[in-house]
């Protein structure tokens with residue numbers, strides 16, 4: 001039997017060396033790999049769904065070829081990966097993941113992890129400042145979905161505690177009243193949050209969008225008035241800064257005006273887009289008026305998953321929602337730094353050291369490099385849009401606001417109807433993925449099936465942009 005004693009330092013070094021070698025081999029060959037493995041579910045199961053050995057394998061358990069096999073059955077985020085909204089994972093950040101796991105801090109409170117808590121609070125403040133929300137606090141989360149849920153939970157508690165009558169307060173806190181407003185293009189994590197908050201099927205109203213996929217402010221205003229008149233209780237407005245389908249940015253300043261006029265909490269879902277304010281702040285005017293804002297460093301800050309973030313203006317609002325501290329966890333100090341506990345401002349208690357990879361990679365590359373990579377992604381999206389416009393058999397389906405391009409193959413005008421075009425483009429997408437050079441995903445834009453390329457990838461080069469067009473045309477010829 002191989003006991004759980006730590007390996008000797010020499011053994012640890014040798015094992016770590018094997019892992020680093022495998023990782024370096026992966027990175028060194030990343031551009032030559034197919035973007036998605038040619039493997040069936042059955043094959044993957046046969047390969048990896050094996051019984052855990054009763055007797056340990058020792059070093060063989062993590063020898064390079066085992067890890068290489070894992071990589072061989074994995075999606076690869078090389079320069080041609082343009083699906084969904086996916087940050088590519090900076091190698092320096094990955095080293096931070098390893099080191100953070102070795103020192104294994106539980107980032108609950110300052111007294112549990114002095115360095116980790118200090119670094120996280122500092123990085124969060126820096127991110128807030130970088131996107132135009134100077135003075136905001138917050139925490140790193142498992143992703144935008146959790147950040148959105150937490151922001152809306154804070155909104156509800158803020159309303160509940162502001163309620164005049166006790167009865168009203170209880171209704172809101174119990175989730176029986178309260179309506180959230182968001183655009184028709186809102187990310188699925190918002191309806192999920194409304195459901196988890198117990199707001200019921202009428203707890204989320206999706207507001208019409210304009211021709212640029214942005215929330216129509218007049219329709220928002222009308223919906224709030226209608227709900228008020230019907231005795232419902234408006235709770236929060238969610239503005240999206242970068243919709244997942246097309247990258248549209250709701251008119252933040254106008255939406256903030258409406259929210260302020262009606263005394264409503266403003267949450268901004270910036271999971272995809274808000275970090276874009278580092279490169280193009282002029283597109284994000286009004287972000288600083290949010291009460292809470294979610295953003296995802298594992299998207300457009302190129303961090304490995306998972307690294308989301310919730311920012312908020314007022315830490316007291318976070319504590320109102322999340323401080324339920326039992327005696328066993330209560331801090332014994334009044335010191336504002338040493339007494340700080342993330343768990344009093346977050347849904348999470350045990351938390352890993354998410355800030356270390358982020359902090360190391362920001363220090364290593366510097367903010368200017370991140371801004372440059374983002375600008376490059378914005379330019380790549382424009383370049384792809386231009387290429388699509390040049391091709392007679394392709395057409396753009398939405399304006400390119402940030403780094404998403406939605407387009408489709410439309411043929412040479414042989415008069416296929418909408419359902420035919422949708423089916424044909426779905427088939428083209430499947431062929432493109434099978435060919436393995438670039439990875440696109442899909443979206444529905446005004447009811448039409450769109451091929452979708454999202455540039456949040458620090459590895460993408462002009463040849464990858466060109467390959468998108470070439471691959472779609474090649475796939476159209478055989479699909």
Ligand SMILES: *Cc1c(COP(=O)(O)O)cnc(C)c1O
Pocket residue numbers: 085142143144145146148187189240242243244269270271272273296308
């Ligand atoms: C990705 C995304 C989310 C969800 O974030 P996760 O980190 O995947 O949980 C929410 N909103 C938008 C606009 C997104 O792009």
